Amino acid sequence: MDEHILELINVTREVAWLPWAVQYFFLIGISVGAVLLSLPGYWIGRPNWTKLSRLALVVALVCGLAAPVALVSDLHQPNRFWHFYVAWRPHSWMWWGSFFIPVYIGGLLFYAWAALRPEIAAQGRVDSRLGRLYRLVAMGEPRGAGLMKLAGAVVLVGAGLVALYTGVEVYVVRAQILWHTPLLPFQFLLTGLAGALGLVLVLNPIVGDGDARVEVKANRLLALVLAGVMVLGMVWLGLGYFDLDAANAQALRTVAASPAWRNTAIWAALATLVPFLIALVKPRGTGILTGLIAIHSAWMFRWTVFIDGQSIPKTGAGFYEYALPRGAEGLLGIVGTAGLCLFLLVVITALLPMPKRPATGAAETAFLHPAE
Amino acid sequence: MDRSRRNFLGLGAAAVGTATLQPATVEAREARHGGDAAHRWAMVVDLRKCVGCQACTMACIMENRVPEDSFRTIVSTYEVAENGKSATYMLPRLCNHCENPPCTPVCPTGATYQRQDGIVVVDNSVCVGCGYCVQACPYDARFINHETLTADKCNFCVHRVDAGLLPACVETCVGGARIFGDLNDPESTVSKLVASEDVKVLKPGEGTDPRVFYIGLEAEFQGRVDGTPTLWRPSRAKAEPSLV
Ligand code: SF4
């Protein structure tokens, strides 16, 4: 039987989660990834991680502080954000998220303060106009590592909760064909880590001292993480291709025939494979390149999941078209968050420039040698 | 109150067939509030009678002040070509007021909820416009209203129903294709049609248990329609400057 259906009249639904949401998931994912990268240096006290962890901490702060701004902006009624806090909605992962985010951001600030306290205290000993402010923020000289251990544990719990909720909040949406895969939370986590490593690699020569050992180490880690991203991608394809998981198979069937989706898939694969190969073969002298591609790839993953994912009609034929508006609902959101990140980076690095010889392996090292 | 405009004019429908109604889960039932639990409002759409005039689409827009380029209900229209012959297929779509709605539990503020009479509503003075419910609805029944900046959808014209009137789309339906009534009343036309006709629902595999039933719903149209998409697009996206 030869049958063809032509849709004559139907509704086109616009995206309900705007590019602001892409920015939020991108920034919070990177922030969580960067916190994980900062822990070996600050929490566990591995001396060979010191510089990388210091850079990662800056990345975690910049992205972590900008992310909630993007999230609130994604609400169509941002001034009503407090409605989350006067409701009891334990069935809603988004509701849980509204509590996990402050736990994470609060924990991150506490952790960053504990980690950077020796540096802040050292700045306070310099005779400058801001000396008093530094002394005030340092709250005396750091003593012992107990506080650092506690702060590390707090931020780790916060990061875990954020990673959990951001992944599951999207995964539970059965109606969005591309979102409802149990792999998604892990894909968010790994691509977030890759983005964090990308930013560390890009910032190393800009705000750090361009130490080649940091570059090589970050590139090696990046190769490892990207390998994980590729494995997850192949598992996703395999689950769909061999019909091992009904939701995956349906998702794959929906997008496989579309040339635009095929191009996106090829692009995404290249944006993972190319930095992986470069980082593996030539980890030295390529940091900016691999870093930029990794950042792009982490962002693109989220754009594809959220914006392209919402372009799949739930009942209609074909795909909805998406046109990026120039205003606050589109480009301005992307440029705005990028500008906010830049501003935060300038402020943080101006107030606490990267130490020439970082005084932190763990807090106690700095405490024992405060003048270094 | 239980009728279509056609029934009101004395032109009832009769046929054979059965359907089973899945009950709401305990969670879905417990989460309900407001409305009168004595009723369970539902709609039967008799596709054999729909002429695709979009009078219901217009009536809804007028009644509910739905902004330009947005729709709480629309009659999806398809041309089906088969073995050299072609025919037009009309499918009125609206919120299904599902018995187990996936759109309400995800709401982080409780702005959207199901009343005890089954109507799923949005309190737009509470809604933060997060769009989570829009994502969770498997039928694309929800959207963000550009004027109220909150979630919007068909609410069976709850203000009319509470006043003892029919929803505007039912009131206006020329063909008598939309029949509204109370499933808790075994004598209502909807109850009788659901019991006697071969009624179908959209996406039955989703576990949502819609309470909008269709007579004459073909399998190809029950889920996501596999066909050539419409060329028509809302003008709003085009009116606003865009980059891609
Ligand atoms: S059709 Fe969609 S919006 Fe309506 S009750 Fe069902 S899930 Fe909710």
Ligand code: SF4
């Ligand atoms: S858009 Fe409004 S009704 Fe929908 S989930 Fe968000 S707060 Fe609830």
